[in-house]
Amino acid sequence: MKGIASLCLQKNDATLQIKRVLVDRLKESYTRVADLNRVWGTTFTDWDALLQPFELTAAQLGSGQADLKRLDVLIAEQYFRVCREAMNEQMPGVLYLGCRFSGAYVRHIVDVARKYCDVMSFNIYAELPSERTADELATELDFPVVIGEFHFGALDRGMFH
Numbered sequence: 001m002k003g004i005a006s007l008c009l010q011k012n013d014a015t016l017q018i019k020r021v022l023v024d025r026l027k028e029s030y031t032r033v034a035d036l037n038r039v040w041g042t043t044f045t046d047w048d049a050l051l052q053p054f055e056l057t058a059a060q061l062g063s064g065q066a067d068l069k070r071l072d073v074l075i076a077e078q079y080f081r082v083c084r085e086a087m088n089e090q091m092p093g094v095l096y097l098g099c100r101f102s103g104a105y106v107r108h109i110v111d112v113a114r115k116y117c118d119v120m121s122f123n124i125y126a127e128l129p130s131e132r133t134a135d136e137l138a139t140e141l142d143f144p145v146v147i148g149e150f151h152f153g154a155l156d157r158g159m160f161h
Contacts, residue, residue, distance in 0.1 A: 003106060005071030006061060014051035022071050023050045029067065040064040069108055076109045080116035097121050100148050114143050121148040 005022055012019045030036040033044050040063045044050055056064065080098065087096045098117035101110065105122065113120055122137060124147055137145045 003068055003072040003109075004075050005068050006056070008075075009050070009068075009071075010054055010056060013053055018075070019051065022074075023047060025071060025074065026050065026067065040067075072106070073108055073112055076112040080113050084116040095119055097146070102149075110141065114141065119144045119146055121146045123147070123149040 008016065008018045009022055014020055026036060027047060030039070033047050033049075036042065037044055040056075041060050042056070042064075044054075061068070083098070084096055087094060095118040096116065097119050098113050098121065100121040100123060102123040102125075110120065120141070120143060122134075122145060134145050134147045137147075
């Protein structure tokens with residue numbers, strides 16, 4: 001799984017605040033870096049090694065999936081909560097449509113968004129409009145949704161589909 005937590009952890013160094021927060025959360029879950037290494041299948045020498053850019057293999061991403069999902073939820077909670085608070089402060093009574101999920105969505109992030117958004121937006125890029133409808137998403141999520149963008153290509157001009 002390549003979520004936002006995975007990208008923040010791997011591609012950045014300690015100059016990024018989110019990287020330090022995520023490593024701190026891992027320290028709370030694992031007493032020693034050796035415990036993290038055992039679960040994730042990694043070979044970090046100490047916690048400071050996680051503060052440098054690194055790359056996880058597909059197997060390591062799989063082994064760390066539960067932790068990465070938990071960290072993704074942490075990030076999503078902060079994002080949607082802060083946006084909701086700003087909407088309430090700056091535009092009280094206005095619907096908060098959240099972000100627009102494009103293509104395939106990550107269910108645990110959508111579940112967090114539902115807590116803070118009034119409506120969620122999705123882009124759907126399917127072969128046929130009937131493959132995924134707003135009604136189906138609303139039923140699946142038990143929440144109001146809007147299909148903000150739908151695309152199918154045209155062969156007679158512009159970019160091919």
